[in-house]
Amino acid sequence: MIATILIAFILFVVLLVGYWLTYIYRTFVRTRLFALSAVSDIDVVGGIGISLLSPSPININTVVGLLDSRYPQSEVIVMLDSTKRPNMLEQLKIRYMLSQTLADNVVYRSRRYIYSRLLVVDVAGINDLRQQLDIAAKYASFDYLFVIPSSYRLLPYAVGRVAEAIASQNMSKVDRIEVGEDGVEIVSRVELRKSGGFASKSGYLKRSRSICIAEPLIVEKVAENSHCLLIERSRYNFWDFLAFKIMKYKNKLLSLKK
């Protein structure tokens, strides 16, 4: 009796793992196909713009990294609390020749044309992250908002990949993009405004109008360059892709324990 139950249990586990592996393989094949496409041409018809929101970046190198993204139709909005981190704001002002805009005292823009994609918003006195994001979203000029947690850096292909995912669907049907990493949010600006913004929990965007991206878009700051190479490789190597998925589940389990 016990042996039968044991065998049935083992069979059940094998079936479950088999189903999971086929699911992972299917997502990998899709990822591999997407990894081939030319990102620079995505904005040829009716460009899809993406605003990158970076709440309180750790240091100036984070901002430099964000401005490096290969996708042309994007801007970087940095949120900083001038009362808590005046040095960082000063550093940014000097490096990018920032000056306050006339319309609003809390927004800084660069005087140099090459840094016209950078926008610094002073969020002094606001401690809630969701409210800070709402203020930054007010100044965003593109259709989609991409929130990046402060302790992570963006992978080089990430913004183009997001634009590509939107371009592969009918644009009016995509309100949100689901990504595996915690803290990352990619939402449509117009729909977000309709639903009451980041801070309102009741009217947040529905899942039915969202699409998924399977591959990693951000990496921890401490990761070495070889690790980043392996991430790039996971877009066309199944075993690396599988290792990533396992690591992600492991991290989720660990965070649940805490």
Added chain:
Amino acid sequence: MIVFTLFYLIFGGAILLIYRRLSLRSVRAEMAAIERISSFITQGEGEVMIIGRGIAKMSFVRCLVFVADRTAEDAVETMQIILRYYHIESYLLKRIEGSSSREKAYYLALLARLPISKVVAGKVSKYMKNSSSDVRFYALLCMLAAVPELAVRYISELDERLSRRDIAEMLSVIGRGYCPIPYTPLLLSNNYNMQLLGIAMVRRFGIYESCKDLMHLVEYGEPELRMDALEALAYMSADCSDDSCSGYVV
């Protein structure tokens, strides 16, 4: 029990380390291959790479695609020499033949990005009737890379509407220079896909002469295309004082 757990931990760790080392080695091999191919293109000379030792054939094909994506018309002949030397076309066609539909789409996408010969178009045309939409699209892309005139006819016969990503993929093939397509017939046709491709081409290459056709599209085109045509006009800083565009000026 503890001994067993320790054994599995050490064994698993060792396997992971070996795998990581091997994968890093293959990444380095791919980088070296890209360097060699690009030096062969720029200087016209280079060592022959032995496939199967140091680098797998599929990795080599990926490297070729990487270089082909970043080179212009003048590198086509050299790329074709490399393709012939390593029998890449026949290798990929064989892989396409014996794989599932998901794999087929990937190999067709690889093939479309290379400067392939006209013979490939005949062999790929049978995949235009495949049940998978990805396979159908990438077969079309292969045709576009091999015989552009034939591909335009196929685009006009497509039942489904192409997405913006599909158009971008097509432009990346057209933009390499060895795939000339006349843009005026595209803009003047009544087909949605053809018109969208035409608008994208005009915008990408900045063809100022076709502004009149774009204005005609703004006035009489499909509602979904009107905005794209107007955006293309704005992108090229065209003179929009014409009656057709005046309704959109705020």
